[in-house]
Amino acid sequence: MASFSIHGDIIWTESPDSFRYIEGGYLNIEDGLVESVSSESTSCDILETDGSLVIPGLSDLHLHAPQYPYAGLYMDEELLEWLEHHTFPEEAKYRSLEYAEKAYSILVDDLKHSATTRVSVFGTIFTDSTLLLMRKLSDSGLSGYVGKVNMDRNSPDYLSEETVASISETLRFLESAPECSIKPIITPRFVPSCSDELLRALGGIAEERGLPIQTHLDENPSEIEWVKELCPWAGSYADAYDQFGLLNSRSIMAHTVWPDDGEIELLRKRGAFVAHAPSSNTNLSSGIAPIRRFIDEGIHVGLATDVAGGSSLSLFRMMQDAIGASKLRWRYVDSALRPLRFPEAFYLASKGGGAFFGSVGSFEKGWDADAVVIDDSICRTALRDELSVPERLELYAYRHPDESVKAKFVQGRRVL
Amino acid sequence: MASFSIHGDIIWTESPDSFRYIEGGYLNIEDGLVESVSSESTSCDILETDGSLVIPGLSDLHLHAPQYPYAGLYMDEELLEWLEHHTFPEEAKYRSLEYAEKAYSILVDDLKHSATTRVSVFGTIFTDSTLLLMRKLSDSGLSGYVGKVNMDRNSPDYLSEETVASISETLRFLESAPECSIKPIITPRFVPSCSDELLRALGGIAEERGLPIQTHLDENPSEIEWVKELCPWAGSYADAYDQFGLLNSRSIMAHTVWPDDGEIELLRKRGAFVAHAPSSNTNLSSGIAPIRRFIDEGIHVGLATDVAGGSSLSLFRMMQDAIGASKLRWRYVDSALRPLRFPEAFYLASKGGGAFFGSVGSFEKGWDADAVVIDDSICRTALRDELSVPERLELYAYRHPDESVKAKFVQGRRVL
Numbered sequence: 001m002a003s004f005s006i007h008g009d010i011i012w013t014e015s016p017d018s019f020r021y022i023e024g025g026y027l028n029i030e031d032g033l034v035e036s037v038s039s040e041s042t043s044c045d046i047l048e049t050d051g052s053l054v055i056p057g058l059s060d061l062h063l064h065a066p067q068y069p070y071a072g073l074y075m076d077e078e079l080l081e082w083l084e085h086h087t088f089p090e091e092a093k094y095r096s097l098e099y100a101e102k103a104y105s106i107l108v109d110d111l112k113h114s115a116t117t118r119v120s121v122f123g124t125i126f127t128d129s130t131l132l133l134m135r136k137l138s139d140s141g142l143s144g145y146v147g148k149v150n151m152d153r154n155s156p157d158y159l160s161e162e163t164v165a166s167i168s169e170t171l172r173f174l175e176s177a178p179e180c181s182i183k184p185i186i187t188p189r190f191v192p193s194c195s196d197e198l199l200r201a202l203g204g205i206a207e208e209r210g211l212p213i214q215t216h217l218d219e220n221p222s223e224i225e226w227v228k229e230l231c232p233w234a235g236s237y238a239d240a241y242d243q244f245g246l247l248n249s250r251s252i253m254a255h256t257v258w259p260d261d262g263e264i265e266l267l268r269k270r271g272a273f274v275a276h277a278p279s280s281n282t283n284l285s286s287g288i289a290p291i292r293r294f295i296d297e298g299i300h301v302g303l304a305t306d307v308a309g310g311s312s313l314s315l316f317r318m319m320q321d322a323i324g325a326s327k328l329r330w331r332y333v334d335s336a337l338r339p340l341r342f343p344e345a346f347y348l349a350s351k352g353g354g355a356f357f358g359s360v361g362s363f364e365k366g367w368d369a370d371a372v373v374i375d376d377s378i379c380r381t382a383l384r385d386e387l388s389v390p391e392r393l394e395l396y397a398y399r400h401p402d403e404s405v406k407a408k409f410v411q412g413r414r415v416l
Numbered sequence: 417m418a419s420f421s422i423h424g425d426i427i428w429t430e431s432p433d434s435f436r437y438i439e440g441g442y443l444n445i446e447d448g449l450v451e452s453v454s455s456e457s458t459s460c461d462i463l464e465t466d467g468s469l470v471i472p473g474l475s476d477l478h479l480h481a482p483q484y485p486y487a488g489l490y491m492d493e494e495l496l497e498w499l500e501h502h503t504f505p506e507e508a509k510y511r512s513l514e515y516a517e518k519a520y521s522i523l524v525d526d527l528k529h530s531a532t533t534r535v536s537v538f539g540t541i542f543t544d545s546t547l548l549l550m551r552k553l554s555d556s557g558l559s560g561y562v563g564k565v566n567m568d569r570n571s572p573d574y575l576s577e578e579t580v581a582s583i584s585e586t587l588r589f590l591e592s593a594p595e596c597s598i599k600p601i602i603t604p605r606f607v608p609s610c611s612d613e614l615l616r617a618l619g620g621i622a623e624e625r626g627l628p629i630q631t632h633l634d635e636n637p638s639e640i641e642w643v644k645e646l647c648p649w650a651g652s653y654a655d656a657y658d659q660f661g662l663l664n665s666r667s668i669m670a671h672t673v674w675p676d677d678g679e680i681e682l683l684r685k686r687g688a689f690v691a692h693a694p695s696s697n698t699n700l701s702s703g704i705a706p707i708r709r710f711i712d713e714g715i716h717v718g719l720a721t722d723v724a725g726g727s728s729l730s731l732f733r734m735m736q737d738a739i740g741a742s743k744l745r746w747r748y749v750d751s752a753l754r755p756l757r758f759p760e761a762f763y764l765a766s767k768g769g770g771a772f773f774g775s776v777g778s779f780e781k782g783w784d785a786d787a788v789v790i791d792d793s794i795c796r797t798a799l800r801d802e803l804s805v806p807e808r809l810e811l812y813a814y815r816h817p818d819e820s821v822k823a824k825f826v827q828g829r830r831v832l
Contacts, residue, residue, distance in 0.1 A: 069798040072814030073807055075739065076757045103798035110796065285743040285755060311736075311814040320727075323491065327701040328741075332748045339701060341492045380526065382485040382519035391489055398488030398727040402818070 003030040005041040006371060006409075008049035009389045012037075012056050012363040016295065016347040020363075021389040027054055029369040032412030037363050049373050052406055053393055056361045057117025057370030058315040059353035060305050061275035062214065062254040064122045065133050065146070066091045066100075067308030068107040075311070079220040079284045084156075087308075091124045091149075092158045100129035104136050107313075112140040112416060113404040114313050117370040118357045119144040120214050120252055120275070122187055125151055125161055127173045138180035141408070141415025143370075144357060147187025147214055148173040152198045167201045174209065181410070183212075190216035191227045191240055203245025212356075213246050214275075217253035217263075220286045224258055238263035247272050252356060254304060255280075256294075257287040264297060273300040273356050276348065278321035280309025288329040291322065292337035295344070302353020303345070316401035319345035342394050373407035376400075419446040421457040422787060422825075424465035425805045428453075428472050428779040432711065432763040436779075437805040443470055445785040448828030453779050465789050468822055469809055472777045473533025473786030474731040475769035476721050477691035478630065478670040480538045481549050481562070482507045482516075483724030484523040491727070495636040495700045500572075503724070507540045507565075508574045516545035520552050523729075528556040528832055529820040530729050533786040534773045535560040536630050536668055536691070538603055541567055541577055543589045554596035557824070557831025559786075560773060563603025563630055564589040568614045583617045590625065597826070599628075606632040607643045607656055619661025628666040628772075630691075631657065634679065635671035636702045654679040663688055668772060670720060671696075672710075673703040680713060689716040689772050692764065694737035696725025704745040707738065708753035711760070718769020719761070732817035735761035758810050789823035792816075 005028045011021035020037075028035040028042040035042055067087060074086045093099045111119065119137070123130030123146055130148040137146065148170060152163045161169065170186070177184040186206040188194045194202075206213050218224055218237055227237045234240035238259065241247040249271030256274045259267070267274065276289055294301050303318040304310075310318070319342070326340040340348075354361020360368045376396040381387075387395065396403075408416040421444045427437035436453075444451040444458040451458060483503060490502045509515045527535065535553070539546030539562055546564040553562065564586060568579045577585065586602070593600040602622040604610045610618075622629050634640055634653055643653045650656035654675065657663040665687030672690045675683070683690065692707055710717050719734040720726075726734070735758070742756040756764075770777020776784045792812040797803075803811065812819075824832040 071797075072795075072811045073803075075810070075814070076755070099798070106796045106798060282740040282743055285747055287747050288744065324698040325744075327698055328704065328744055328748075331701055331703050332744075339492075379488075380522045381487075382515070382522060387489075394491070395488045398491070400818070402816070 004045035013347040059118040061302040062304035071308040072311035145185035199244040212250040219255035275304035277306035280306035369412040420461035429763040475534040477718040478720035487724040488727035561601035615660040633669035691720035693722035696722035785828040
C-alpha cells in the first residue's frame with residue numbers, strides 16, 4: 001500500500017471542544033496511516049474531491065445486525081415487550097443461512113454506503129449465520145467486531161441455548177472466525193438472558209483469550225429491577241458484569257441510561273466504553289443517558305445506532321439525536337449538565353467511539369487512515385458561499401444525515 | 417377540472433386511533449374533491465402508481481420562510497439568544513428583493529418536492545419580499561397562508577417598525593396580496609416583539625376582515641417570564657392574545673410547550689390551533705408540549721417544522737420527533753400522558769393540521785383532493801413482502817423522511 005493524498009476540505013476533532021480543519025488541504029496517507037494534514041501534498045497520487053468535506057471514518061459502537069429488517073417499525077412499545085413481540089421472532093429466522101444471506105446483504109450494503117468505517121455488532125445465537133455476517137462485513141471493507149450472541153435463560157424456546165451448548169458454540173465461533181478485518185467479540189445479550197454460569201464462563205473465555213466484550217447495561221428501569229431480582233448478590237447491574245470478569249477496558253456497555261453513582265465510578269475505574277444510542281433510547285422510551293457527566297468524569301463514550309431500537313444507520317443522525325436528547329435532559333432532569341454541542345457530538349462519533357478500535361477517528365499523525373468523503377454541495381442554502389468548513393459539516397449532519405457518502409477509506413484502503 | 421383516479425395502496429386516518437387503507441385501490445377524484453376510495457375506479461383517466469403509497473397531503477402549520485438558509489445551523493443556543501444572534505440578522509436581508517428571490521426559490525422548490533401541500537408561513541417585516549414569497553409558493557402549487565411579520569419593540573433597529581408604519585404596511589400587504597392559492601394571515605411575531613397598541617390594532621384588522629392569525633405562545637420559560645413583565649395586566653400569555661382579539665378558531669398558536677391549566681382551557685374554549693413543532697422545541701432546548709393532553713381535551717393540534725428552529729422541512733420527520741418527544745415526556749414529566757403512537761402522529765400531520773385549511777388531510781367524500789404519491793420501494797428490507805400498508809408507511813416515515821415524493825396533487829390539481 002503506497003502513499004497517496006486526498007485533496008479537499010478536511011475536518012476532524014482532536015478534543016471534544018472544537019474542530020480542526022483546513023480548506024483545500026491534503027490528507028496525506030502512508031501505508032494505511034495518517035502522515036499529515038497539510039496545505040501541501042506529500043504524494044503524486046492525489047484524489048481530487050472537488051471541494052468535498054473529508055472527515056474521519058465514524059464508529060458505530062452498538063448495533064444488532066439481525067434487527068435491521070424492521071428498523072423503523074414497531075416503535076410503539078417499551079424494551080421488554082418489544083423484545084418479545086418483534087426482536088426474538090425476527091432473530092430466530094437467522095437459524096436459516098438463506099434468510100441471513102438475504103437480510104445481511106441489505107444491511108452490509110447500506111453500511112458500506114454510510115460514513116461508518118468501524119462497527120461493533122451483535123449477531124444472533126446462531127454461529128453459522130454470525131460467521132456469514134463477519135465475512136460479508138469484511139468483504140464490504142468495514143472493520144470491527146461481530147459477536148455470536150449468548151442466551152440461556154428467560155428467552156423463548158425457539159431462541160434459547162443450553163448453557164453448555166452456548167459455551168461450546170462460542171468456542172466454535174471463535175475457532176471458526178475468518179482471518180479478516182472483522183474480529184470476534186464476546187457477546188452475552190444481557191444479564192436477564194444469561195445465567196450466572198454462562199456469564200462466568202464468558203468472562204473467563206474473554207480473559208484467557210484477550211477478547212473484547214459487548215453487552216447491555218442500564219437501558220430501562222424495568223430491566224434494572226429485573227436484574228436486581230436475578231442478581232441479589234450484586235451491588236449493581238454493572239457490578240454483576242464486573243464480578244463475572246466482563247467489565248474492563250475492552251468492554252462496550254450499550255446504553256447506560258440509568259447508572260447510579262457507584263456504577264459510574266466503576267465504569268471509570270475499569271476504563272469501559274459506553275455506547276450511547278440516543279435514538280434507540282427515545283424510540284423505546286428508555287430515557288436519556290447522562291453523557292455530559294460521563295465526559296466530565298473521563299469515561300469513554302462513543303455513539304451507536306442500536307439498530308433496530310434506532311431506526312437509522314446514520315451516525316450523523318445519532319449526532320443530532322445525542323445533542324437533542326442532552327438538551328431535553330438539561331431542561332427536565334439536571335440543569336447542571338449542559339447540553340452537548342455539535343463538535344462534541346462529532347467527537348463522540350469519530351474519536352470517542354473510534355478509541356475502542358485503536359488509533360481511529362482522528363487525523364493525527366500515525367493514526368489509522370479511516371477517511372470519508374462527503375459531497376455537501378447537496379445542502380442547498382442561500383448562505384452557501386459564507387459558510388465555514390465546520391458550519392458546512394453541521395449543515396450536512398442535520399440536513400442529509402442518511403445520504404450515501406462519496407468515497408470511503410478504511411486504514412488507507414478505498415472501500416467505496 | 418375533470419374526474420380522475422389514482423391507483424395505488426391508499427392510506428389515511430379519519431380518527432387518530434387507526435389507519436384506514438386499501439391495497440391496490442382507487443382514489444377517485446371529481447372537480448378537485450375526493451369522490452371515494454374504492455376497489456373500483458369511477459373514471460377512465462387513471463394514474464397508475466405501480467404499487468406506491470397514496471396518502472393525503474400533509475400540513476405544516478408553522479414555518480419561517482426567511483430562516484430556511486440556516487436550517488440545521490447554530491443549534492447550540494436557546495430561543496432568545498438564537499433570535500438575536502442568527503434569526504434577526506438573517507431576516508434583515510429580506511429587505512432586498514434580490515436576496516429574497518434567491519433564498520425563497522430554494523425553500524419553495526424543496527417544499528414542492530416534499531409531502532406538504534398546505535402551509536402557514538411567517539415571512540418578514542418586509543412587505544414586498546413577503547408578497548414575492550406568496551407568489552412563488554402559489555406558483556409551486558402549494559396552498560395556505562403567508563404573513564407579513566409585525567415587530568415594533570424589543571427588536572434590533574435594523575429589523576423594527578414604528579407602530580403606525582407596521583399597521584399601515586400590514587394594510588398595504590393585505591391590499592396587495594395576489595389572488596392565488598396563498599392567502600394573507602395576520603402575523604404578530606410574539607408578545608415581546610409587539611406593543612399593546614400594535615397587537616390591539618392587528619386583532620381589530622383580523623376581526624374586521626375575517627382573517628386568520630398566527631403567532632407564538634409559551635415556547636420557552638424565559639420568554640414566558642418576559643411576557644409576564646410586559647403584560648402584568650394579563651392572566652397569562654394566552655390571555656394577553658385573547659384580550660387583543662388574537663385568539664380564536666382561526667388562530668395558530670405555535671409551540672405551546674408550557675401552558676398552564678387556564679391557558680389550556682382558554683385554547684379549548686376559543687377553538688384555537690396548536691402548531692406542535694417537536695424538532696424545534698428540542699433543538700432550542702425549549703421543552704416538550706403536552707400533546708396527549710391537548711388531544712384528550714379536544715384542542716386542535718397540527719404538526720409544524722418551525723424551520724429554522726426545526727432543521728428539516730419533512731413532516732415525516734416531525735411525526736418521528738413528535739412520537740419520540742412524547743415518549744421522553746412520559747418518562748420524565750408525566751407518566752399519566754401516554755406517548756403518541758404512529759397513527760396519531762400521522763393524523764396530526766394530515767387531518768389534524770389540515771383542519772385549519774378546511775376539509776383537508778383525509779380521503780373522506782367531499783374533502784379537498786390533496787394527495788401525495790410515495791415510492792416506498794426505496795425502503796430496503798428483507799421483510800418487504802410481509803408488510804401491511806400501515807407498516808410500509810411507518811417504515812418510510814422513519815427511514816426516508818426527507819426523500820422527494822413521486823407525485824403531488826393539491827385540490828385535485830397535479831403540482832408535481
